[in-house]
Amino acid sequence: MTEDVVPVMRIGDTLLVALQGDLDDTTVIRIEDQLTREIARSAATGMLIDVSRLSVVDSFIARVLARIVAMVRLLGAQAAVVGIQPAVAITLVELGVPMGHLDTALNAEQGLALLERLRRGDTGTGRP
Amino acid sequence: MTVEAVTGREPAVFDIVDESDLIRVRKVLRTEAEATGLNLVDTTKLITAGSELARNILNYATGRRGRVSIEQVSRQGRRGVQATFCDDGPGIDDVDLAMTDGFSTRGSMGLGLPGARRLVDDMTLTSAAGRGTTVVIVKWQR
Numbered sequence A: 001m002t003e004d005v006v007p008v009m010r011i012g013d014t015l016l017v018a019l020q021g022d023l024d025d026t027t028v029i030r031i032e033d034q035l036t037r038e039i040a041r042s043a044a045t046g047m048l049i050d051v052s053r054l055s056v057v058d059s060f061i062a063r064v065l066a067r068i069v070a071m072v073r074l075l076g077a078q079a080a081v082v083g084i085q086p087a088v089a090i091t092l093v094e095l096g097v098p099m100g101h102l103d104t105a106l107n108a109e110q111g112l113a114l115l116e117r118l119r120r121g122d123t124g125t126g127r128p
Numbered sequence B: 001m002t003v004e005a006v007t008g009r010e011p012a013v014f015d016i017v018d019e020s021d022l023i024r025v026r027k028v029l030r031t032e033a034e035a036t037g038l039n040l041v042d043t044t045k046l047i048t049a050g051s052e053l054a055r056n057i058l059n060y061a062t063g064r065r066g067r068v069s070i071e072q073v074s075r076q077g078r079r080g081v082q083a084t085f086c087d088d089g090p091g092i093d094d095v096d097l098a099m100t101d102g103f104s105t106r107g108s109m110g111l112g113l114p115g116a117r118r119l120v121d122d123m124t125l126t127s128a129a130g131r132g133t134t135v136v137i138v139k140w141q142r
Helices: A025-042 A059-074 A086-095 A108-119 B019-036 B040-060 B112-119
Strands: A008-011 A014-020 A046-053 A078-082 B012-016 B066-075 B078-087 B122-127 B133-140
Touching: A008 A025, A014 A025, A014 A108, A025 A046, A025 A059, A025 B019, A046 A059, A046 A108, A059 A078, A059 B040, A078 A108, A086 B040, A086 B112, B012 B019, B012 B040, B019 B040, B019 B066, B019 B078, B040 B066, B040 B078, B040 B112, B040 B133, B112 B122, B112 B133
Parallel strands: A014 A046, A046 A078
Antiparallel strands: A008 A014, B012 B066, B066 B078, B078 B133, B122 B133
16 A cells, blocks of 8 residues: 555545645655545545645646646546745746646635635636 | 856766656755845746756656756856756757647657746757757846
């Protein structure tokens, strides 16, 4: 059995995971595996991935984040990435990583509100 | 315009052979960027560009290995950080094509080279089929 690589907190029906440190590719893939298992096992209806303590997000990490969100949705839950650092956001846009389809929020608190709206099917963000 | 090495400082030179070296590239770039006085956004862009180029080596170079050299440089009194990535890989047949957004021979998003170029101030790519690839990037202090 793969061991857990990140601590996951549960707030009501939502799982909160905070990524930190300088992540190598193997760790990123292990986090992806863990979170996918975790959402299935816990039957949570939402997941917030807090990246506020990541000072660098390159195209690989960004791609895996998008994959995690897609998998969480396939498992019937909602997911959002919260706390992207402004310098990281600027860098990702210039790098050209397509992140526009990801649900994001400024911080965990706003992320919880966003998940609540998504659960109700109320996008309310001007998105289709 | 000539780019000069900042005297009294040795460049950091090391091999890129596995993904732990990617972490090292990011770490050394951060140290040099902070020592040079790059602001946070420029530091983040430089580190991200370096991470993309180092990963290119692990993905494309023969034997998945290459070498990086990172140093502080100056040009007309302005300081910057320069990183040189080289490998003995198959080389790039069509450099212009490789610099095009979305072009990839590996089924990736093809953002590595064009993406890295947008993140830095100067980028030069030297390559020929069978003779490896050298990419030099520089980020200058504002």
